[in-house]
Amino acid sequence: TFQYARELSSSVQSVTRVDDGAHADGAAGDGVYAGTIPAQSSQTFVHYWVRAEDVDGRITRYPYEDEPSSTQAYYHYNGEINTGITLFDLFLSTAALNKLTRDPYGGAYVDASVAIDGIAYPHIGVRLRGRGSRVNPKHQWKFRFNRQQLYDGNRVLDTMLNRPYIQRA
Numbered sequence: 001t002f003q004y005a006r007e008l009s010s011s012v013q014s015v016t017r018v019d020d021g022a023h024a025d026g027a028a029g030d031g032v033y034a035g036t037i038p039a040q041s042s043q044t045f046v047h048y049w050v051r052a053e054d055v056d057g058r059i060t061r062y063p064y065e066d067e068p069s070s071t072q073a074y075y076h077y078n079g080e081i082n083t084g085i086t087l088f089d090l091f092l093s094t095a096a097l098n099k100l101t102r103d104p105y106g107g108a109y110v111d112a113s114v115a116i117d118g119i120a121y122p123h124i125g126v127r128l129r130g131r132g133s134r135v136n137p138k139h140q141w142k143f144r145f146n147r148q149q150l151y152d153g154n155r156v157l158d159t160m161l162n163r164p165y166i167q168r169a
Helices: 094-102
Strands: 002-006 013-015 044-053 059-062 072-076 088-091 110-116 119-129 140-144 156-158
Touching: 044 110, 044 119, 072 119, 094 110, 094 119
Parallel strands: none
Antiparallel strands: 002 013, 002 044, 044 059, 044 072, 088 110, 110 119, 119 140, 140 156
8 A cells, every 4th residue: 555644644544556457557467556646736745655565464664664764755736836946845843843942042853844846855854043043933944854865965955044045045
């Protein structure tokens, strides 16, 4: 099965994968399985993972439990915002935001997901960045990406800049 959850929802949905040759899975019975996650509205971040069970009842999951990101993800975006600059969509739980705002000068990262120009980066580290912006409601952020999925070849992205045009952000 594909299992998925939208944005920060704890509600997990399942999609059965089939090997019948009728669902973009190649020929029937070839060992290639496919399934379709239903269409999502624009600006929706979808976490997904695969759960497989064999005839003997052995279960595996991908991504594996020991990977930095417990899910894969995609971001559905129709392109309705056209600013000509990089667009960030940050998905941060209320509990994680509260943790950051309780200790705004701390250096600890919390779990979040971000979409940058429509590319999904699930389960990255994020923390507040900058002196004044740490207590200002309009925060600057520091993102720490997983080694398996870097942003523009970088492990870290800092959105606090004196001159934003210097860094592609």
